[in-house]
Amino acid sequence: MNSKRLLQSGIFILGLMLSLSSIGQRKSNQAQIQDTPFIQEYSIKYNFNNDRVELRRVAADRNGYVQVLSSHGLLRPKAGQFLFPGELVKDVQYLPTSDKGLKDLMSHQKQLVYLDDKAVLSNAWAGKLYSRHQLPEARYFAVDDDFTFLISDGKNLQLLDWDQVRWSGVAEDEVRAIRYDALNKLYWILGQHTVSTFNPAQKRLTTILDDASITCIEVAGDQLFVGTNDGYYEVDTKTGKPGAIKRKLPWNEITTIAKLEDGLWFGSTRGAFKRKDDGSYRYYSSKRWLPSDEVIDLADGSENSILILTNKGLGKICRKEMTLHDKAMYYDKQVRERHIRHGFNGTVSNMTDGDVTSGSLQTSDNDGLWTTMYLAGEVFRYAVTGSSEALQNVRESLDAMERLYSINPVPGFPSRSFERRGYKYHDKPWRRAEDPEWDWKSTTSSDEAIGHIFAFGAIAELIAEPDLKNKAITLIDTLMSHALKHDHYLVDWNGEPTVWGRWNPEYVNARPVMVGDRKINSSNYIGMLQTAYHFTQKEKYKKAAFQLMEEHGYYENLMRPMKEIGPAPEDSDDWSKMLSSGWNHSDDEMYYCGYWGLYRYAFNDTLKANYKKAIVDHWEHERPEKEGLWNIMTALVGKDNYDFEEAIWYLREYPLDLIDWGIQNSHRKDIEFVEPNFRKQTIREVLPAGELRVSRHNANRFDLDSNGRGHAEYSAGDIWLLPYWIGRYLGVISEPQK
Template sequence: MAKITLYYLLVISIILASCKDSNKKEDQVSNIPIYKDIPYQQDYSIKYNLTNDEQISKAYMDRNGVIQILSDKGILRTNDGQFLYPGALVEDKTYRTLADKNINGFTLYKDQFVYLDDKAVLSNAWAGNLYLSHGLPNAKYLAGGENFDFLISDGKTLEFISNDKSPWTIEINDKVLALLYDSQNKIFWILGTQSISSFDPAKNKFNTIPQEEELTAFTLFKGKLILGTSNGYFKINTTTGKREGNIRNQLPVNNITAINIINECLWFGSPQGAFKLRSDGKFDYYYGKRWLPSNNIKHISQGKDGSVLIVTDAGLGKIVFKNMTLYDKAQYYEKQVRDRHIRLGLNASLVDMDNGNIDSGRLSDSDNDGLWTSMYLAGQVFRYAVTQSEEALQNCRESMEAMERLFNINPVQGFPSRSFERSGYIEKLSDPERWQHSTDPKWDWKATTSSDEVIGHMFTYGVMAELMENDLKDRAIILMDTLMSHIVSNDLYMVDFDGKPTTWGKWNPDYVNERPKMVGDRKINSSNIIAMLQTAYHFTGKEKYKRKTFVSYDQAWVFRESNETDE
């Protein structure tokens, strides 16, 4: 949630910087750098989970955009599914006659599905005219050639079948793993565990090239065979049959289980996710539930819509590439936030989801409800300043109401609560020991507010005071003054309901400067309090903030000089 909110803020900030303020003079605007919001390619995943105990091996998308998946229990297809809403793989009942067949092999030929059962190579495309009988009842590998002729294999024997050519068969001294057709050389390639073989159907010529490594996968790319192993990949020239270069094994994962060429880029599957070799030599790595049902990759193919289909042992991951602008992306996040991340006006996290099912989650409280709401509110202020969107203005008002209630729901003057919730649920909330009862018996509030919460508040109030020209400007300045008055009157401490400073709400120089074990906090706490005091003085004009700023600065400088003297 934090990353989404901060990214949203960054995007809106970029857009704001690129826009001209109509109220400023032309010569003032001319020096502002202009960012052109050019579309870029955004990738995201749609996942389809297995609903039963099928073993799946391959997936393809035909020219109609239909996806089918080969399993040990027949052909499956995708059901439902969209970004963040996983679909399922279900039995494909489209053709009753197909469901009755023993389908063991499956490929895409001329953008149509072609099946291999225990009797024939067949298809429902081309008016069902493709039906080539064969003699390998256990055949499971196939590849299509030039004119509806096919090479098939049961893992040991190869058989070539065609309508207009004589059948051909041979048993090889290796285990067949895959077949593919080389349209440039008009030959079939056969991948064995320790060999690469070729078959020329025009001459019925078969040739084998033994390999030292144990092979796992292969594909064709620019006249080269790309051969995967358990320790990287290497290339073989398809014309000479000779190896080119050394094995490449500086990869995200060296154990290759699948290879394919998609949009002129090499894609690899492994037991630990999938990755793409980009033209600049770097990799895009797709790993984990964000992208895939599991990381154990079985097969990779290209969808006709530009997507990439990645078969895993737990389902199918469809990687989608969509052109969008930063504004488009910001709008997506905006819809997402409004749809499922608003709790009592606060910006909240969705938790307790069932296997990533968004609709099964609940909104949760957190230590940082005030901080995340601050960041979201600032983003909406930037959006409104640029677009004058009434929707953005309403979002600002709703978030501001929640921010104001963080102050007035507790009895401590000027103290912003971390969060608030209806009474009766303290034992079920995060950190129940930090929650207190409000004077209103219907509500409880969370104490122990920290410095990062306060920084978020002050940042947002400054943004509102600077950019808003309505009642929200005055309300922001009031909260800014209320918060900083509490801190100044308590000698630069955030004092809780018990009269004691909170664990992290401490900016007093005596406290900050006596902490050699946490010297990193010394600088950030010092710069933060001075920035907050200066902001409060700038917008309220109250001298107490100016005086306190100089006192804090002088104390910090004296401490620095004394340290240098000691050294």
Template sequence: MMKFNVTILCSLALLISACSKPSSTHTASSSYADTAFLQDYSVKYHVDEKDAALWRVYANKEGKIQVLASTGLKQLHDGRFLYPGRVVADHTYRFMAAKNIVDMALCQGQFVYLGGHTIFSNAWSGRLHVEHQLDNPTAFAANDSLEFLVTNGHVLHFIRRHAVAWRGQVPEGGVLQVLGHPEDQSLFFLLAPEALYRFSAATNQLEKIHEGTDFTAFDIDVRKNQLVIGTADGYLRYGLAEGKQVGERQRALPWTEITAVQVIDGNSWFGTPKGAFSVKENGNITYYASKRWLPDDQVVAIAPGGDGTVLVLTRNGLGHICFKKMTLHEKAMYYEQQVRDRHIRNGFNATLTGMTDGDFSTGYLGDSDNDGLWTSLYLAAQAFRYATTGEQQALEHCMESLDAMARLYDITPVPGFPARSFERRGKGDTRHMLSDPERWQLAEHPDWYWKATTSSDEAIGHIFAFGVIAELVDHKETRDKAIRLIDTLMGHIVKNDYYLVDYDGQPTTWGKWNPEYVNGFPTTVGDRKLNSSNIIGMLQTAYHFTGKSVYKEKAFDLMDNHGYLENLMRPMSEIGKAPEGADDWSKLLSGSWNHSDDEMYFAGYWGLYRYAFNDTLKVKYKEAILDHWEAERPEKEGAWNIFTAITEIDTFDLDEAVWYLKEYPLDLVQWTVTNSHRKDITLLPPNFRNQTIETVLPPDELKISRHNANRFILDGGNNGAAENSAGDIWLFPYWMGRYLGVIQPPADEQTPYTK
């Protein structure tokens, strides 16, 4: 059962953060009060016997979960969040292996079994033992009065007081499912492929109450006094009081071929061959598909799991969907531990890769072209955390990752030029290094390689993180180190005429801010606006912390004499494809919107806005930032919504940012997900921004992606071959929101932090 102990993790985290500091000088016009919400996650169980067909699953009133399979009764072994358990044979009662059990149900919260000759149970001292007098029974239903309606596909037997009280014929087309009404003990319902029947135990009468087509499964919604009927093409509701179908058949669903129906706590759950989904009482749909949630997507049964959880039985196992009350801060503390457990490589914020089907023990910490960028965002997160809470642990994480960033500069032979990454030579698999000699270079130290061809997104990430540390981390050694690194990188760029110059003496492909290069693009090409915006923010940051006049002079020269202010102020509505006659490079870079550019823009906005040379420029920069944010709003990207709060705008989609933080899954494994088949989305025609549907899906229904990805991508993932770090994906926007004061600490952490 549930062994993912969020409570313990969060309690430990709260002991670490015993005090909190006022967020910043920024005064948010609105902020989110961090109260507990329901965080869902899944504990998965895989079946040992690959040839066993799984039929039913139930949890009794004590929480014992039992699965009925073609090979007998099964139980769950081990299993916790991110560490799957197994569905194994249940030998608790030895004699059960000899029973030919064809169906099971709950009665008074106890397991009751339909055998070849009897209905029986191990509860009630084993006293329940009724001969149903049917050959080859197939299905039955029970009520809490220990009455049963049994069928073998040809006839029906109603059993009362341990005896057959009524016999009848099976409806035409056979019986798919039998249910007893949970509150009215006198009523049973039968579902046939094209009709719905009601049996009254009070009058011993079987009557057809509704006709239809392609019925597959059903359940009783007691709160609404309705039957929820799944079909091969959507579902419908039958009102018991009205005696007719209520409303239209629902087809705007993740998938319309329904294989299982279960109403749990007022929410209607549906199984399909493409996963499960719940329809809440307000009509909102939550989709549970892919190995993030289930062993496979072929759902055969759904049942309540106790404590508000849901059991989703699939062809290959069981997904136990659990719901845990958490605050955003508790979620942050869980993610903090995730990062430290599996995602720190030589101080870098790294991905655990090379995994087999989500098994962490098979993975390794991989290097990345963007080690500096992903680490910059994690580094900024820890700086925001330290500035907000004063936690020594956050400072230690800052110092560790800043040291890794500093080594990017120390390990290359070019003064001021940072490596993308570095990796030990060792005896591991270094084939990718040897096969990519342009990027991987031998370091002076005999035990290391370093990665060349550093790009502009690395540079802006570095300057952003170093600026945040220099501004917010009141630890002299760390602050001075960040300022030195700002000066080191920007000194290199200015000295080399606004280029990043690699070991071969040539500018890297992307490290170019020179006017000849930037203004060589047509005004519609985004790189002209982006590179202008970034370099001005970088120069302002360098001047703000070093006081060196050269950085200010260079920035004004670019703005006044080379049109960089005009470039960066160009509205997003004017950014698009290169015009006819443009060069091939411009056409290549403007085929569609590049979402990596969004990450670079916003990282640069920190230095552009906060360290503006004067108020006049600051007003202009704010206009540019808000114009960009308006274009980004449909994606509901948590980081960019929160980032926009630096401008002190009255509204910045705070609700959407909190939605993003709440809905991001705890499971950050790169499972393959598919959404393009869904019937509840509206596809859009191809467009420049590659927005595929009208409304973006929740993060836990999409593939795991960083902030540089298009959140409208419907399909993707990597079959569980890697786990992303929460350091850049989630902790960065959360701690930035805490620092900016738009996300409050939990109510029990309101004590001001003081030095």
């Protein structure tokens, strides 16, 4: 069958009279993934910037009272909440303790216990614990279940109970730490180059290991975990036999190990990490989680939190049970409180060290695109919930989008952005509006246009309010009439096509067939024309689409398998080589915004079936990224499971903190690197979103490092709320479950 017969065969199924609310929607009780509660992590940081004071230990009691032992006495956290760091200050809550010149600190039976130059003591148990010792320079201690303490001043050792010194001795190596082994009723002693045991029943010291690389120890069950400057290993506590060194870690220079209530944790010179049940590691580094990456101590905090002491302060990893819907409501507040400018969904920039109150909303080349992705999400939210707030959000953002067309003098041409005169970057794309209060930004690109058509189509289909529906259809017609009038180009104020607003065959087919620009422009533009025809029923759009597909190869272009996309040949023009230097993740975003109109508003069943093949083929190539939006949006084409579990993992793992902190992962030893490739995949398995930089959907999820400095906060509107709400609408995600 030739391409013309193929394209025009099938039953014409879409028309303006179709019931718009019934296309493809599933009821929430048919959702493939149930939105059950999960644990969301976030960090509260307490900074400390006095380089003359050394931070040493952290502990908390059953009441949630946190103390940090320093070289200048006890400190405590002050203020501090999510996104707004507190600080560590001198602890004067109870002067009889804080004035004692304490040398060590621990939590025992969830009570704070101290070591000073005279005794082991506590304010718990009515203050009755006051076990005197005879080591004025004592600075290390550990305790068994019967309140028997082994203490050391670095050389001498003493065993104490509540009333007396039961034993004194001398260590063969300089003591650096002591841990108690409840299973074997032993104390493990870390020296400068040895690990020894002390048997309190036999009053005997025994050297078990001699290893100068050891940095720390911890007892967990029947294993002693031994940290070194190049990984860690386990020692059987009964036999003393060491296991193999483990070096496939986020970082190998271990500074501390702690058996906490939720598992085994490691501190290092480049962050902290927890060993998961499957043997992999959850990594916490950068100012998203910690004041600094140089970890000194680890401890359990209150309400299932983890306390991570660094050389620059304390990080408190908090855990909150929530559903995806709860998370959506949090992100909704983030967007509405800080990221709305004239109805646009924008970024807060020029911040100082992550302080969201120090930054300003900025214009962007992609104000239209980021806003339409947020706008579409609110449309799906309204379609699912009937929320009046979502409807008002749609109104405000649609007003901003409409003004992009009216603020400039070019009929049907959408501006990139607009801003009050005097509050913009002084670059060439900015033009003066007729209103002396305003300027508008020109050079609009195809990624803006496809975002517009995606959101306007969703409004026209799913919102029955006549003013919104009619405005959306008018804007679709306005933009696409401009493109047809100007021979499939976006033509700017100067009468010239913009650099990226080009869908004309002369431009599109000038690229070799393997260059992705040829496929993406064909796919997007046919979807745009289908959307325009579906809602206006104007034959000019249908005629143009079939002409491009039948006479100019746009159908073959958009159906080309992704495996055929790659670098242009060496003899190609420089533009084609530039366009095909690697996988274009912005194209992925454009494809998926365009798939809404390409598949949903297909001219006939035959086209729709073949579009499905193209979309699923694209999704197959995206699977390694485990990108939540791509997996969820592929549900457009049917009820198959397009890695929805991975999409939920993406949504759950995405950090609440959307600040552009610098993130480093390329140093890690627990990730498997792959050879350089066109796809720009760097490692075998993509990392969780909480361990990666905050990025929009046009970024490569295999990028391991970023140089962010906490200067910007991204909006959740396009990043997270769109995949969640379209997932709710398409029946991928259920309503929240108790």
